[in-house]
Amino acid sequence: MKFGNLPEEFSNRENSQIWLQSIPYDGTSTYGKGSDKGFEAMIHASHELELYDIETNSEVYERGIHCLAPIAENKSPELVFEKVYSETKNLLKRDKFLTFFGGEHSISIGVIKAFHEKFDKLTVLQLDAHADLRPEYMGTQYNHACALHQAGQIVNLLQVGIRSMDSSELEFMDKSKVFFAQDIHGKTEWMDASIKQMTEDVYLTIDLDVFDPSIMPSTGTPEPGGMLWYQTMSYLKKVFRTRNVVGFDIVELAPKKGFTAPDFLAAKLYYKLLSYKFEDYD
Numbered sequence: 001m002k003f004g005n006l007p008e009e010f011s012n013r014e015n016s017q018i019w020l021q022s023i024p025y026d027g028t029s030t031y032g033k034g035s036d037k038g039f040e041a042m043i044h045a046s047h048e049l050e051l052y053d054i055e056t057n058s059e060v061y062e063r064g065i066h067c068l069a070p071i072a073e074n075k076s077p078e079l080v081f082e083k084v085y086s087e088t089k090n091l092l093k094r095d096k097f098l099t100f101f102g103g104e105h106s107i108s109i110g111v112i113k114a115f116h117e118k119f120d121k122l123t124v125l126q127l128d129a130h131a132d133l134r135p136e137y138m139g140t141q142y143n144h145a146c147a148l149h150q151a152g153q154i155v156n157l158l159q160v161g162i163r164s165m166d167s168s169e170l171e172f173m174d175k176s177k178v179f180f181a182q183d184i185h186g187k188t189e190w191m192d193a194s195i196k197q198m199t200e201d202v203y204l205t206i207d208l209d210v211f212d213p214s215i216m217p218s219t220g221t222p223e224p225g226g227m228l229w230y231q232t233m234s235y236l237k238k239v240f241r242t243r244n245v246v247g248f249d250i251v252e253l254a255p256k257k258g259f260t261a262p263d264f265l266a267a268k269l270y271y272k273l274l275s276y277k278f279e280d281y282d
């Protein structure tokens, strides 16, 4: 599969500066299924994407975007974690900008552990409707409901857009590093306030359900009151301009038949993040 239908020149493994690792795992979701089909739908939509980005006046595809073979492990959440963790460790030995696409949010656990071991003082910036801080759920610590529990213990975790959680997660939450959806709605001051709390190296994990279901209905657990496109883009642009984003993942796209706009949003978001990462600005 090729992002943006790029010619060989801009998608071959060795010359591409950007590598895209897909992990189409959907084993622990409990409500809406289908995030195992998310990557394929995003790639399909990306073929319709205009590759010139107006905002950054750039064509980031020229750096090369290579899709690695998917990590296909799906026997158990534990095995997925082990495989993702060891693969990410390997990928981090190369001088590439690493990006990941789910699958469900549990795939981020192994990725974040590997990034944490490479980057001292890592910040993980989580955009998500859900806190995902449970230590264990349905008998495993690698359930999607636990996606950021370990990160909360080992890195500087900032959470943005949260609007759904269980009271049992409160003891694992540092509220000074949480920007709840209800508090940031219609406001902008929170953006700089959150960035102030970030270390230099930032890993970004985006659960697509952080977006409002009006623009992103294709997730397993859509929650009302989510973020909209321009609010999210102006925030992420600030993050990319002021910090060193060392990698990112996008998870939980569960495509719905007949709804192409959300798949396209995911493809556009992916390309936007790359455009911000490699933006040349004064």
Ligand SMILES: [Mn+2]
Pocket (backbone or CB within 6 Å): 105, 128, 129, 130, 207, 209, 210
């Ligand atoms: Mn979520």
